[in-house]
Amino acid sequence: MNHKEEHFEGSEMLSDIVIGMSDGLTVPFALAAGVSQAVDSNMVIVAAVVAEIVAGSIAMGLGGYLAGQTEREHYFNELKREYKEVDELPDKEKQEIKDILAEYNISENTQNVLVNELAKDKDKWVQFMMKFELELSEPNINRARKSAMNIGISYIVGGLIPLLPYIFTKTPNDGFMYSVVLTIIALFTFGYFKSKVTGQNKIKGAFKTMAVGLLAAFAAYFIAKLF
C-alpha cells in the first residue's frame, strides 16, 4: 500500500541500470553492425566498439554526475532566492501558497489559517515553498556519485554483449550474425525485466526495447553500407 516508499526505495539503482544498459545494448550493437559493413577486419570493429563503450560510459557516467551537481547548485540558488523572497515579500509568498490551495477548492479561511501557521517557522515555510510551489527536492550528491558509477558500469556491461561475437569470430559477417542473435535475445530479456520492475506490460516492453535496438542497428547498417 505504501506506494511512495515502494516507488523510491532500492529502485534507484535499478533505474540507473535501466538507463545505462538500454543505451549500452543499443548503441555499441548498432555501431558494430554499421562498421561490420565498412571494414573487413574484426579487429577494427572491436577497436571501434571498445572506443565507443569507453566514450559512452564516460559521457553518460561523468556527464550524468556533473548534471547532478548542476541540479544541486540550481536547488541551492532557488533556496536562497526563496529565503530572500520570504524576507522581503512575505505577503506575495503567502499569496502564492493561498493560490496553490485555492486550486484544490480550499476555502479562503482555511488558506489563511494554514499560511499563518506555516509562516511561524521560516525554515518550514521555505521548505513548503520549495516542494509545493517550485516542486524541487534537495538532490543527494552521494546518490549522484553512485548513480554515475551504476550508469557507467551498466553501459559497459550492456556494450560487451553485442561486442563479444566479433571477438570470437573471424569475419565481420560472422560476428554480425551472432551479434544480432545474441543482442536480440539480450534486448528482449532486458526489456522484459525492465517492464516487470516498472510494472508495465512485460511482453510489450520487451518488444519495444528490442525494436529500438533493431531500428538503430539496421539504420546504422544500411548507412554504413553506402560508404
Place this chain on the structure above:
Amino acid sequence: MNHKEEHFEGSEMLSDIVIGMSDGLTVPFALAAGVSQAVDSNMVIVAAVVAEIVAGSIAMGLGGYLAGQTEREHYFNELKREYKEVDELPDKEKQEIKDILAEYNISENTQNVLVNELAKDKDKWVQFMMKFELELSEPNINRARKSAMNIGISYIVGGLIPLLPYIFTKTPNDGFMYSVVLTIIALFTFGYFKSKVTGQNKIKGAFKTMAVGLLAAFAAYFIAKLF
C-alpha cells in the same frame, strides 16, 4: 520574480538541446579519436562515426520517447490506484495528507479542516495526493514527442562537428588534429552557453563540459591504440 514560470516556459526545448548536444559532441568525437588510431583510412572513420550518430540519435530520441510513454503509463496506473484508495481507505488517505502537513508544523486542527474540505471533491483530493504525496505530474505526450525530435536532432548536429574534419582531410592524423581543435572550441562554447542558460558559472561550466569531452576522447584514443 515568477521563477516557477521562468523555470518552465521555453526552457524545455533548451534542455532537450543540451541533452542531445552534450552527448552528440562527446561520443562521436571520442569514437572518431579512437578509430583514427586503429585504421589508416578516413573513409572508415567517417563510416563508423556516421553509423554511431545514426544509432545514438535513434537510441536517445526514440528511447527517450518510449521512456516518456512508460512514465505516462506509470502516472495513470498510480492515478487509478489513488482513486481506488480514496474510495476504499479514505481514512488512511486522509491520514497521509495530515502526516505531510504535520511535517510543516501545521496544527492538528488545521490539518483536519483542510483534509475535510479537500475530501468534498474526490477529483481534487486525488489530484492533491498525486502532486503532494507522490510528487507526480501528468506527463505531456506531445511534449515527449517533440522532446524526442529535439534530442535526436541535437545529437546529430553535435556529432557532425567532430566528424567534419575527417571528411575534409586526407589522413586520420590530420582529421584527428583538426577534430580535436574544432571540438574543443565547440565544447567550450556549448558549455559556456549551457551554463548561461541554466544560471551557472559560465567559465566553470565551459571547462567542465570540455573536460568530459576530452576525457572521453583521450580514454577512447589510448584504448584504441592498444589494438
